[in-house]
Amino acid sequence: MSWELSASVVADLARGAAVLGTGGGGDPYIGALLARQALAEHGPVTVVGLEDLPDDALVLTVAMMGAPTVMVEKLPSLDEVVAPVHALAASLGRPVTHIACAEAGGVNSTIPIAAAAALGLPLVDADGMGRAFPELQMVLPTLYGVTASPLAFADEKGNTAVLSTVDNTWTERIARVACVEMGCSIMIAGFAMSGTTARDALVPASLSACLSIGRGIVDARAAKTDPVAAVVEALRGREVFAGKVVDVERGTTAGFARGNARIEGTDDTLTLSFQNEHLIARTGDDVLVTTPDLIIVLDAESAEPITTEGLRYGQRVRVVAAPSDERWHGPEALAMVGPGYFGYEMPSHRFDGTVEVAA
Structure with a gap:
């Protein structure tokens, strides 16, 4: 079923x-501002389910690539958002019919709203991850043989x-270098795929x-019940932990925000x-949960989500673990997004304590 996405939501x-x-x-605040601007200028966006996609649709994912810490200071414009879509459509030689999210997490769920509104195209109620991951190839379409390139960026x-x-790994590597040279934050369009x-x-x-x-x-919040629950x-x-942030160490290196809290x-x-x-x-030495399952930091009282760049000394927080899409737990997927890929010599720990090892 389709539904209308307006600025009010x-x-x-x-x-x-x-x-x-x-x-x-x-x-998310910056992404919401951009989406609201596009909706105010161009009107609401029609959101369609995967089941409503024509088999011969041309679906593109639109996203921001780079370090979230940089995007806070280097605000994108609507022209920057739609430029890679126009470039990729010209390269493919056919019109784009639908816009989709590469990831459901963070700003990359709202930037496609801005793109769809500005382009007058429907938005697909779906994404490539069911969460957020740091690298371009880390999407389920990679496991299905969908190529990221041709990839347009601006x-x-x-x-x-x-x-x-x-x-797709080479797409990530080359595009990441370009991203760093272009200010550590760019807009991209790629992963062209049919509706099927x-x-x-x-x-x-x-x-x-x-x-x-x-x-x-x-x-x-309105009902005065626990929003974290x-x-x-x-x-x-x-919920796996509750307490006060006592130390945050972070830095932007190679286009990523890396660190520990x-x-x-x-x-x-x-x-x-x-x-x-x-x-x-x-x-200590007890691992509670690892990627690919979700690790979420929320304000202890309001359940407002706190990003890694928003973590500060003294914040009272609660940490929630949740399951990822089950497809992320296959051997090929774990090799791409499990802890070993990021340099952590440990097996993957599911949110419920189950331990699994990538092949």
């Missing part, structure tokens, strides 16, 4: 997307290029999930390791 959707962003994905200066590569392929490769109803999570937090219930996850609880201290998104949560 953007705040709730962005809040839910920040939850699924697992600490990364960019500042910056705020007006530079635009179309990249063709041998595989999109139905197989994307995570369904992820925009609807963002909206539901965001509304659930607001409704719980509402998030746990919506994600079918569990320590949260002091009543009897123990939790350490979070992140690369844009939270990857590992552990107390």
Whole structure:
């Protein structure tokens, strides 16, 4: 079924997307501002489910690539958002029919809204991850043989290029170098796929999930019930820790925001390791949960999601773990997004404590 996305729902959707962003994905406030601007100028966007996509549709994902810490200061424009779509359509030699999200988490759930509104195209209620991950190839379409290239990218200066590569890992590597040279934050369009392929490769109803999570937090606050519990219930996850942020160490290197945060609880201290998104949560030598499952930091009272660049000393927080799309737990997927890929010599730990090893 299709539904209409107007400016009135953007705040709730962005809040839910920040939850699924697992600490990364960019500042949801900035993405919401951009989406609202586009909707105000061009009108509401029609959101369609995967089941409603024509088999011969041309679906493109649109996203921001780069360090979320940089995007806070280097604000994108609508011209920058639509430039790679126009460039890629020209390269492919056919019109784009639908816009989709590469990831449901953070700003990359709202930038496609801006693109769809400005281009007058429908938006697909789906995404390539069901969460956020730091690298371009880390999407389920990669597992289905969908190529990221040709990939178009653009910056705020007006530079635009179309990249063709041998595989999605090389697309990431080359585009990341360009991203760093272009200011560590660019807009991209790629992963062109048919409606038939999109139905197989994307995570369904992820925009609807963002909206539901965001509304659930607001409704719980209004009802004076626990909004963190509402998030746990919506994600079918569990709360793994609560305490005060006592130390944050972060830096922007090679186009990523990397670092660690320590949260002091009543009897123990939790350490979070992140690369844009939270990857590992552990107390001492005890690993509680790792990528690809979701690690989410929420304000202890309001359940407002806190990004890795927003973590500050003294914040009272609660940490929630939740399951990822089950397809992320296959051997090929774990090799791409499990802790070993990021340099952590440990098996993957699911949100429920189950331990698994990538092949």
